[in-house]
Amino acid sequence: MKKVILANILNPLSDKKCEFIKDGAMILKPKNNGFVIEKIGQASKLYKEFDNVNIVDLSDKVIMPTFFDMHFHWVQDDVRMMPKANLLEWLDKYTFVAENRFKNKTYAKKRAKEFFERIVKTGTLGGACYSSIHEHALDYAFEYATGDFVIGNVLMTINSPKFLTQKPKEATKLADKLSKKYKKKYALTPRFAIATDPVTMSDTAKAAKKNKSFIQTHLSETKNEIDFVTSIYKEMKGFEKIKTYTDIYKKCGVLSSKTIMGHGIHLSKEELATLSKTKTAIAHCPTSNAPHKELGLGSGLFNFKLVEKNNIRWALGSDIGGGPFLSMLDVMRSFVAQNKKAKVSGATYVKALFRSTMSGAQILKLDKKKGNFLTGKEANFVSFDMPKLTAKNLNSENILKKIIESSKNDRSAYDALAQDVFFLGHKIH
Numbered sequence: 050m051k052k053v054i055l056a057n058i059l060n061p062l063s064d065k066k067c068e069f070i071k072d073g074a075m076i077l078k079p080k081n082n083g084f085v086i087e088k089i090g091q092a093s094k095l096y097k098e099f100d101n102v103n104i105v106d107l108s109d110k111v112i113m114p115t116f117f118d119m120h121f122h123w124v125q126d127d128v129r130m131m132p133k134a135n136l137l138e139w140l141d142k143y144t145f146v147a148e149n150r151f152k153n154k155t156y157a158k159k160r161a162k163e164f165f166e167r168i169v170k171t172g173t174l175g176g177a178c179y180s181s182i183h184e185h186a187l188d189y190a191f192e193y194a195t196g197d198f199v200i201g202n203v204l205m206t207i208n209s210p211k212f213l214t215q216k217p218k219e220a221t222k223l224a225d226k227l228s229k230k231y232k233k234k235y236a237l238t239p240r241f242a243i244a245t246d247p248v249t250m251s252d253t254a255k256a257a258k259k260n261k262s263f264i265q266t267h268l269s270e271t272k273n274e275i276d277f278v279t280s281i282y283k284e285m286k287g288f289e290k291i292k293t294y295t296d297i298y299k300k301c302g303v304l305s306s307k308t309i310m311g312h313g314i315h316l317s318k319e320e321l322a323t324l325s326k327t328k329t330a331i332a333h334c335p336t337s338n339a340p341h342k343e344l345g346l347g348s349g350l351f352n353f354k355l356v357e358k359n360n361i362r363w364a365l366g367s368d369i370g371g372g373p374f375l376s377m378l379d380v381m382r383s384f385v386a387q388n389k390k391a392k393v394s395g396a397t398y399v400k401a402l403f404r405s406t407m408s409g410a411q412i413l414k415l416d417k418k419k420g421n422f423l424t425g426k427e428a429n430f431v432s433f434d435m436p437k438l439t440a441k442n443l444n445s446e447n448i449l450k451k452i453i454e455s456s457k458n459d460r461s462a463y464d465a466l467a468q469d470v471f472f473l474g475h476k477i478h
């Protein structure tokens with residue numbers, strides 16, 4: 050039987066365009082084990098087709114596509130609120146210790162169940178996720194994740210605490226095995242060039258490409274990280290002449306159209322050109338990059354205009370635990386607020402929504418089926434209370450602004466703002 054969703058509808062179409070349908074209806078038809086969108090429009094125009102259908106009445110709500118969080122570490126849930134004076138110090142002091150706990154299978158399983166139940170409730174049903182070095186932690190993440198996540202175990206073979214350091218051969222064997230097992234759901238995840246040696250990066254990247262897996266890592270998040278990584282690689286055989294952080298990844302064969310670089314804040318002209326040429330995408334994490342007083346790492350402001358000028362694809366991510374909150378609403382808020390403060394134009398809520406939905410789907414090559422409400426796509430959506438606006442002010446930008454700014458003074462409340470979450474047309478929260 051068909052389903053009809055009655056709701057106000059926000060449908061992100063581009064950076065500049067988000068269709069708003071007041072008192073809308075979405076007619077869903079069954080396909081496989083779920084539902085896809087058959088028709089979308091104003092309820093008053095579609096009501097003749099409402100015979101013999103299941104009606105889901107969300108007419109006091111506004112729905113939008115579920116979110117893609119394109120960079121987060123599910124194993125860093127415990128360090129979100131730890132002091133973040135310095136990236137490398139925060140990793141050493143808190144993060145590595147927290148990730149080490151996942152070596153215990155019972156603990157890892159329990160945490161995976163909790164985390165992935167929690168993320169669904171925020172309306173995020175897809176994205177790119179980092180796990181710890183442990184094989185079972187990755188298996189549990191896949192077992193409990195609902196939606197479209199690519200996930201990878203981090204590879205750590207150098208400059209890491211002893212308790213998290215893998216032998217290069219073991220790291221390579223494990224990555225090859227998991228990439229073969231999970232194929233395009235797997236993301237090969239050298240933690241970053243500081244922690245993964247170049248031979249391991251090169252060898253595993255070949256296997257990942259063969260298995261059609263994704264690749265993700267961190268690039269140019271902070272200046273002291275860049276100085277450190279280039280200084281250690283210049284001492285390595287074959288890397289004496291590298292000029293930039295991006296050069297290291299390029300030389301290791303890590304850059305590709307299925308590669309997602311986290312952050313990319315401090316990039317030179319040459320690096321931007323390299324990323325563009327290799328079709329590498331960037332995950333931008335504003336709440337993690339935000340100043341310390343906003344609970345971030347203070348890494349700087351991502352230059353989205355320059356990145357777009359270079360035709361580099363990018364999408365938003367929470368970077369849990371560099372970022373403090375799971376909800377993509379807080380990420381969108383931060384993106385708009387930081388750019389507004391820096392007097393950068395074009396960082397609208399409409400753009401933020403597009404970069405939290407369609408852009409992620411595009412980078413994961415799922416945009417034919419997901420990311421917005423075009424007919425034929427899966428019915429994956431999240432509802433929020435419809436804000437009150439006068440007829441004159443009723444448009445997509447203002448609706449998003451009202452919803453997103455409603456919790457700006459209590460950011461921990463964002464996680465609970467999502468009301469109903471539907472995946473493949475089924476209510477899962």
Ligand SMILES: [Zn+2]
Pocket residue numbers: 120121122267311368371
């Ligand atoms: Zn990260």
